Amino acid sequence: xxxxxxxxxxxxxxxxxxxxxxxxxxxxxxxxxxxxxxxxxxxxxxxxxxxxxxxxxxxxxxxxxxxxxxxxxxxxxxxxxxxxxxxxxxxxxxxxxxxxxxxxxxxxxxxxxxxxxxxxxxxxxxxxxxxxxxxxxxxxxxxxxxxxxxxxxxxxxxxxxxxxxxxxxxxxxxxxxxxxxxxxxxxxxxxxxxxxxxxxxxxxxxxxxxxxxxxxxxxxxxxxxxxxxxxxxxxxxxxxxxxxxxxxxxxxxxxxxxxxxxxxxxxxxxxxxxxxxxxxxxxxxxxxxxxxxxxxxxxxxxxxxxxxxxxxxxxxxxxxxxxxxxxxxxxxxxxxxxxxxxxxxxxxxxxxxxxxxxxxxxxxxxxxxxxxxxxxxxxxxxxxxxxxxxxxxxxxxxxxxxxxxxxxxxxxxxxxxxxxxxxx
Amino acid sequence: xxxxxxxxxxxxxxxxxxxxxxxxxxxxxxxxxxxxxxxxxxxxxxxxxxxxxxxxxxxxxxxxxxxxxxxxxxxxxxxxxxxxxxxxxxxxxxxxxxxxxxxxxxxxxxxxxxxxxxxxxxxxxxxxxxxxxxxxxxxxxxxxxxxxxxxxxxxxxxxxxxxxxxxxxxxxxxxxxxxxxxxxxxxxxxxxxxx
Numbered sequence: 001x002x003x004x005x006x007x008x009x010x011x012x013x014x015x016x017x018x019x020x021x022x023x024x025x026x027x028x029x030x031x032x033x034x035x036x037x038x039x040x041x042x043x044x045x046x047x048x049x050x051x052x053x054x055x056x057x058x059x060x061x062x063x064x065x066x067x068x069x070x071x072x073x074x075x076x077x078x079x080x081x082x083x084x085x086x087x088x089x090x091x092x093x094x095x096x097x098x099x100x101x102x103x104x105x106x107x108x109x110x111x112x113x114x115x116x117x118x119x120x121x122x123x124x125x126x127x128x129x130x131x132x133x134x135x136x137x138x139x140x141x142x143x144x145x146x147x148x149x150x151x152x153x154x155x156x157x158x159x160x161x162x163x164x165x166x167x168x169x170x171x172x173x174x175x176x177x178x179x180x181x182x183x184x185x186x187x188x189x190x191x192x193x194x195x196x197x198x199x200x201x202x203x204x205x206x207x208x209x210x211x212x213x214x215x216x217x218x219x220x221x222x223x224x225x226x227x228x229x230x231x232x233x234x235x236x237x238x239x240x241x242x243x244x245x246x247x248x249x250x251x252x253x254x255x256x257x258x259x260x261x262x263x264x265x266x267x268x269x270x271x272x273x274x275x276x277x278x279x280x281x282x283x284x285x286x287x288x289x290x291x292x293x294x295x296x297x298x299x300x301x302x303x304x305x306x307x308x309x310x311x312x313x314x315x316x317x318x319x320x321x322x323x324x325x326x327x328x329x330x331x332x333x334x335x336x337x338x339x340x341x342x343x344x345x346x347x348x349x350x351x352x353x354x355x356x357x358x359x360x361x362x363x364x365x366x367x368x369x370x371x372x373x374x375x376x377x378x379x380x381x382x383x384x385x386x387x388x389x390x391x392x393x394x395x396x397x398x399x400x401x402x403x404x405x406x407x408x409x410x411x412x413x414x415x416x417x418x419x420x421x422x423x424x
Numbered sequence: 425x426x427x428x429x430x431x432x433x434x435x436x437x438x439x440x441x442x443x444x445x446x447x448x449x450x451x452x453x454x455x456x457x458x459x460x461x462x463x464x465x466x467x468x469x470x471x472x473x474x475x476x477x478x479x480x481x482x483x484x485x486x487x488x489x490x491x492x493x494x495x496x497x498x499x500x501x502x503x504x505x506x507x508x509x510x511x512x513x514x515x516x517x518x519x520x521x522x523x524x525x526x527x528x529x530x531x532x533x534x535x536x537x538x539x540x541x542x543x544x545x546x547x548x549x550x551x552x553x554x555x556x557x558x559x560x561x562x563x564x565x566x567x568x569x570x571x572x573x574x575x576x577x578x579x580x581x582x583x584x585x586x587x588x589x590x591x592x593x594x595x596x597x598x599x600x601x602x603x604x605x606x607x608x609x610x611x612x613x614x615x616x617x618x619x
Contacts, residue, residue, distance in 0.1 A: 063465055063468055066468070067472070081472070081474060085474040085475075086472040086473075087464075087467040087468050088468050
């Protein structure tokens with residue numbers, strides 16, 4: 001997995017440039033010659049999809065800012081102005097709003113994939129932590145973006161989330177006042193959220209560069225969790241991974257387009273089409289769907305500070321997964337018990353998300369408490385113990401062996417592989 | 425590097441292959457898709473519906489005294505409406521077309537090639553020739569000229585010294601064109617609608 005550049009410029013002008021800034025060579029070694037495990041499945045295309053979505057969000061966002069007014073008395077109208085007056089404004093706004101949801105769908109699949117195949121284990125701990133940082137930044141960006149239309153949900157969402165910080169003893173109320181720039185969510189809050197909402201995506205892009213860099217240092221994990229051992233275990237990034245990623249992106253964009261053109265408001269809330277009113281709270285405050293599991297955890301703890309710590313803890317615990325999982329085997333394919341617990345945990349997350357959308361009363365609260373305890377137990381008890389007690393299945397000696405089987409050893413399959421080459 | 429060999433093998437095959445067709449077809453579809461995706465991003469730059477909705481302005485002429493120039497705003501630009509005196513009109517009519525820098529009327533209500541006579545510059549119709557309606561933006565670099573100034577009794581541009589006569593025609597450098605006459609019509613005898 002050396003990933004050395006084999007790029008040698010032919011054109012004199014390119015040679016001249018390359019000897020001064022080896023940019024084309026870097027791109028070549030990172031995205032053309034870069035060896036990728038030959039057995040990557042479609043769950044590995046979500047990194048590319050996420051990069052694409054980041055570009056979509058930044059481009060549509062930069063354009064929306066050309067028509068948006070970040071002022072408490074004008075923000076709501078300027079969003080309606082975008083929807084009604086600006087040429088293709090409806091498309092750009094729906095693209096941005098639904099794009100955020102798509103971004104989170106893709107990142108959740110990406111994270112579940114990493115957890116399933118043990119992509120966080122040595123030597124990929126830093127890669128995993130950088131990913132967790134990106135996820136945190138995404139949550140902050142998404143939250144602040146949702147405030148900008150200045151509808152009822154924007155306003156009350158901002159009020160509830162910023163009030164979380166008031167739970168901290170002594171400094172809490174001061175922190176909240178500093179977040180607001182006043183004594184309630186108002187124009188100063190909107191202005192600073194707007195500024196940060198524009199800044200954070202570029203910070204995300206910066207951490208993405210580190211994330212990809214770390215990835216290219218340690219190499220990609222793969223469905224077997226076995227490191228590539230010879231050149232037979234890898235294929236060059238281009239054309240194999242580029243085409244596969246490209247196909248994954250096209251399929252994802254079709255899914256995106258379905259939301260964008262047919263149900264653009266499905267993931268939003270009707271209340272956000274009512275201008276913000278600081279004197280009336282909507283009957284049913286719900287955050288965006290991608291925060292619902294955390295919202296459910298927040299509400300299942302009866303103590304204010306405890307609820308806030310639980311919610312933040314649910315994300316913080318992800319940073320420690322590389323050390324909480326004590327198993328030497330990476331992929332869930334060879335971990336029969338872990339595989340079952342993994343899917344239970346996925347169901348717990350989805351269950352928490354569903355509970356987050358329900359009113360905090362009766363059975364919903366009790367269910368929320370059970371699932372919250374399970375969520376943390378998965379990381380703090382199950383993962384450490386599984387490594388000690390689980391008996392993993394036999395791990396293949398190499399990726400090639402896993403793909404072609406032990407008996408074949410690669411030779412008979414080569415006839416099938418070479419066929420397209422001779423046809424041209 | 426098996427992938428590289430595959431491509432080399434493909435390109436070295438003599439003549440056009442089905443794979444070439446697939447590459448070109450895929451590339452063409454991609455280009456069409458990219459163009460379609462880029463179009464809304466370009467299109468959003470044009471004046472939006474709310475700007476276009478403000479594109480006409482009505483002016484009450486009965487409030488404008490003889491000799492007075494009134495400035496109104498139309499599409500964010502100043503428009504001069506001048507109730508010219510008989511002397512102003514006489515002077516503009518006496519000017520030969522050959523003496524003008526720009527011999528074309530620049531009147532949005534007339535064909536593009538109409539000559540810059542005073543009749544073609546002023547309002548059309550019986551008793552309306554005293555009205556001169558022009559966009560108050562110097563055709564040089566977009567400054568707003570000052571009325572009743574300069575050697576030709578029209579406008580003088582403070583930025584680079586262009587001078588216009590009493591028909592709004594440029595008479596001295598660096599502006600290349602006469603002040604443009606916007607599209608307008610008489611709603612009644614004393615009211616015009618610009619735009």
